[in-house]
Amino acid sequence: MKTLISWIATVHDYTRNPQNQIIGINEDGPTYNFHNDFYSHDRHIILSSKKGDTPDSYIEKIRTSLVQKYPDRTIDTRYLDISDVIDISQIKSKVEGLLLRECKDDEISIFFSPGTSAMQISWYLIHESGILNTRLFQVRPKNHSKNGKAELLNMHVLKSTIPGGSIIKEESVVNYKEDYIITDSLKPIYNRAEMIAKADQVTTLIYGESGSGKEHLASYIHKNSARNQKPFITLNCSSFTDELLESRLFGYKKGSFTGAAEDRTGLFEEAEGGSIFLDEIGDISPYMQQVLLRVIQEKKILEVGNIKEKKIDVRIIAATNKDLPILCGEGTFRWDLFYRLAVTELTLPPLRNRGMIEKKELIDFFIESKRKLFKRPKKLRLGKDIEQFILNYPFPGNVREMENLIENLYVFNNDIVLQETLPARLLNPTDEFKLDLKTAEKLHIIKVLKIAKNKQQASKLLGCVINTLEKKIKDYEIKTDAFWS
């Protein structure tokens, strides 16, 4: 869809009397001019910085007048409730949020001219962030053009001329410091999360296996958002029945069910102004899906046992280790809820796909961070063979399992890690975990390498030529040093 978006031009879109009061619509103003000369879009969204509690008669007047003149055109208004029209970060965050919610897949033409200069800088920053498919346009009015006709100009602004990107980057670096390692495969994901964070109210769906870092990524979005001074609340949805989940999320009134001895505030209300992280969202029942869909649509909650809804302002970040589109296709998850939750999406790779270098970085990272935790003067040392066992292990529990393993090694070792202190599953990885075929093959090769005297014997046992075995050792990044000295 081709969407045109612009601010209302409060000065130039209206005619005024000598006392500067608005008395009518200026048909030579920028909004009208764009429609007269250049409009070729499927819809136009006109933005107002005001609160939408009561429609602004002026912006609605211009909309009605345009619709009367061009009845086949779709013209909508949106009220963004901007408290300070020169606050760039507030403007950018609210506009970007709106665009991500409503125009994510559109070809967006931004009419740059109307609005305050802060609004124009925000347009530029949104365009430059590259998160949406945007183009910037301005109009040269007929009295300034050589041929006496208004001209539509596509703007290409050189990046180096405006320092906005670096200002925004600086803010997020200041906001965020933590004991966490962002390895290479995580960098693009965290960069995207940072952009998402700036777009207020936009929902995010994080995909990733258990222990891959979903909660941390969600908290990173919160910390980098304008809501970072407000609460970040997390809930694992899979551990509750419908009744418990509903009362936990929305609260309840005293006496509304057996055991409800007093009023209790729900998590949505506790998170007011901040963000809520709903983990394992793929596990909620059809009933809870319907309830949550309503909450997202209406931005209101209903406490259990209450009849009056409460307005909420909470950013929702959800996560799942399931393939939600597949669940939707099978009919167990609602498409409409999926689309509401997945306005933006992020996927964390499982640890087994992060490559040896990253695995090693993580091991080193945890060895140092757990040294501090255990208050040891020296870091634990891993012999080459022990390191190979750890590197070869597929870690079905992902980073959490690796973190726990290193903690465990600190408990049982003082200096150099002894092989007998390694958990049995590392020495003999079996198929006790659900593993894909490739991992099963890798584990089988490791098993055979361990019992064979050399590669020739291993390839014989495996029933393949040595070249095939060597290729698989390379592809699966199996470290063979531990098997033969």
Ligand SMILES: Nc1ncnc2c1ncn2[C@@H]1O[C@H](COP(=O)(O)OP(=O)(O)OP(=O)(O)O)[C@@H](O)[C@H]1O
């Ligand atoms: N890159 C990393 N650097 C440091 N610690 C990490 C990293 N990734 C994950 N962890 C640690 O692994 C553990 C699991 O992370 P987290 O709880 O974010 O995962 P999750 O995907 O939300 O898991 P689940 O779905 O089971 O709740 C946490 O202790 C977290 O600190």
